[in-house]
Amino acid sequence: MKKLLNPKIGLYWVKLTAAIFFAAVGLPSTAQQAKRNYDIDVIPRPAKVIGFKEVFTITHKTSIQTSNAEALNVAGMLKQHINAISGITLNTGQAKNSSNTINLKIDSTTVSQREGxxxxxxxxxxxxxxxxEAGLFYGLQTLTQLIKPGAKSNISLRGCDITDYPRFAYRGMHLDVSRHMFTVTAIKKWLTALAAYKINTFHWHLTDDQGWRIEIKKYPLLQSIAAYRSQTLIGHKREWPHLFDGKKYxxxxxxxxxxxxxxxxxKLHITIIPEIEMPGHAMAxxxxxxxxxxxxxxxxxxxxWGVFDDxxxxxxxxxxxxxxGVLDEVATLFPSKYIHIGGDECPKxxxxxxxKCQQRIKDEHLADESQLQSYFIKRISNYLASYNKKIIGWDEILEGGLTPGATVMSWTGEHGGIESAKQGHNVIMTPEKQVYLDYYQSxxxxxxxxxxxxxxxxKIYKYDPVPQVLTAGQAQYIIGVQANVWTEYMPNTQKAEYMMFPRILALAEIAWSPKKQRNLKSFLRRIRAGRETLSSMGINAANNFDQITDSISSGKNGMPLLHLTSVLKNAVIRYTTNGRVPNQQSKLYQSALLVDKTCIVKAGLFTGTKSVQEIxxxxxxxxxxxGKKVTLVNQPSGNYNPQNTGVMVNGVTGSRLYNDGEWFGFSGTDLDAVINLDSLNLISNLGINVLNYHWQKMWAPVELIFSVSADGVNYQTVYQQNNFPVNGINTVRAKIAPVKAQYIKVKAINQRIIPTGEYGAGGKPWLLADEFFVN
Known part of the structure; x- marks a missing residue:
């Protein structure tokens, strides 16, 4: 980032500050014998912990002793950390086996696993x-997490025996700096935090449509033209008309x-892998x-933001x-054995x-444009092999045939990773719906x-990177897992940190800890214990994971049963059904609420008399x-398939963010549904909600038709609508002449193809609908 991004930073360990790590949780004073798998406040959770009733005290007389020259760096880090939090200055030297010592050594016979x-x-x-050396460094992260923040004199540590090693060799976080970029200082802070939680790979997304962020000396126009855009979108891409800030960025x-x-x-044992996007995402x-x-x-x-044809x-x-020419400089700069070449979202x-492209297809005897993409990727892969580099690509590099030796990053779901593993290719799992940190967390x-x-x-914590469909032999090709940070809606460091933390800690634990050691209740307790730590690091971490969440099931006569819950220990939920904000005198939530009439439920989370979290x-x-039965002719798909047609009649309308599991989406097909009211009813009002977000490839229907029937065979059309002008939720409430009916047919005709000149032209539009109303 030119001269602005070249700060002078001192010894990095000092910059961790006095309270980078979590407080120790020792054994109760009444403990009389060792406790196995004791739950200490360490993230990620170690593979094996035995606790016992002993206490080691760090004083001015404590010395750090090393048996290997390689351990001296770690000794220096520990010495500086101890001094920063307590003022104690420890001596360092060769091991003498004296009392009150901290011995650091590299010994592959004691721990057989790499990084263990x-x-x-x-x-x-x-x-x-x-x-x-990496294992010694990660052991230091655990040791320093066991030291209580704020210690000013002697430091006491409870006795324990910890054996630990990573589940996956690749433990990563991706950061997009094309949409919004961040200072070197900010990224270094994040690298320090990642290392503290044993993440060892930083995937740096340096080029995209919205900006080229790496200096390439051979091509100076990348710095003067491609690195800048004339202005930036204000608000969400789905909003129309688009508004811009008018400022060069x-x-x-x-x-x-x-x-x-x-x-x-x-120094933090983090490998930086650069990404240079190709053949798509090349507008800059x-x-x-x-x-x-x-x-x-x-x-x-x-x-x-979006995908562009050029x-x-x-x-x-x-x-x-x-x-x-670009890769000559990139391969020389970055010592990592991998270079990420993108390969995703390339329109043909x-x-x-x-x-020229058609001639290339003919000359190379390729079948189509998908094989042309494969040719492109293979050619780049072969070139990078001359630098002894291997490529990583998003799962679209499977199109037209996978390049030998390529590692696949499976983002569109798990399918690409599964297919790659079955073919014997290394895979890094990073499925969008499970580990993307640009998604809402509330x-x-x-x-x-x-x-x-x-x-x-x-949700991140519950994800397991190894699909169950893989055999043990195929599963060995799943070499790691990564969380991705795309920054379209992260314009500054504070927002980026809010989206990253503490969710990246969940990724750290699923990447490091043995599957059998993972426990959500324990993890949440340890996260809460570490809130102050992240704050002391200057990180703006989100704290909304204790919020009240809900689910709806079917109760008496099909009426909604509203279930409320929070993961906050020792908290109670109080609620109202009249729309008023609950207080400590409001009804105590004890079991699911049966809702049989229209109302607004508000609930608050209380610890004692104090309301915590948002309402x-x-x-x-x-x-x-x-609560009535709904039958669909065409099944919904993609991210918009709630799996249960009862969601269409559960009394809850989908939000304008379309991320709450309420919307039913039909890709290129019609909504064709029948509601069975169980008996004849006098009907005078019919309703449904449909979404209209062209910039999300969501199109309102060409026509909406309501028909009614008394017998389920003979239908009478009672309402038609073909104009849906609202950008967002179009609320259809049709008043009809009163008619007796038991069956209501709803047909919404899909646009089929996105028109020329529109975003995503030529592709299939989504038709999103939710909640049938009959009165």
């Missing part, structure tokens, strides 16, 4: 053995910045070098000359119309804007359709 360690705390001695990381970052990360590069596109431009660096021309030899429309309407979806802390609100509207 063995930590033993007795009354007179602490011994920390690492399989390798951009910058880049100099090669000196990058060298500094790589060196800093290496094309703005600087338009001859690399199929049409020749002109192009401009994108000012809003990509690198695969038939143009100059494209490969350019990319090879330009290639289909491009004479369904409360006051939560700040996010990309979409809903991924709370506990929960849910409107439930009861109609003659509520």
């Amino acid at each position: 360690y063995h930590l033993v705390i007795h009354t007179h001695q602490i011994t920390l053995s690492g399989h390798d 951009g910058g880049f990381y100099s090669q000196d910045d990058i060298k500094d970052m790589i060196q800093y990360a290496a 590069a094309l703005a600087a070098y338009p001859s690399l596109g199929c049409t020749g431009g002109p192009y401009q660096t994108a000012t809003y 990509v690198y021309c695969a038939g143009n030899e100059a494209t490969f000359t350019f990319l090879e 429309s330009r290639w289909k119309a491009c004479p 369904l409360y309407p006051q939560d700040s804007i996010a990309a979409g979806g809903y991924t709370p802390l506990n 929960y609100t849910k409107k439930i509207a009861i109609s003659k359709a509520t």
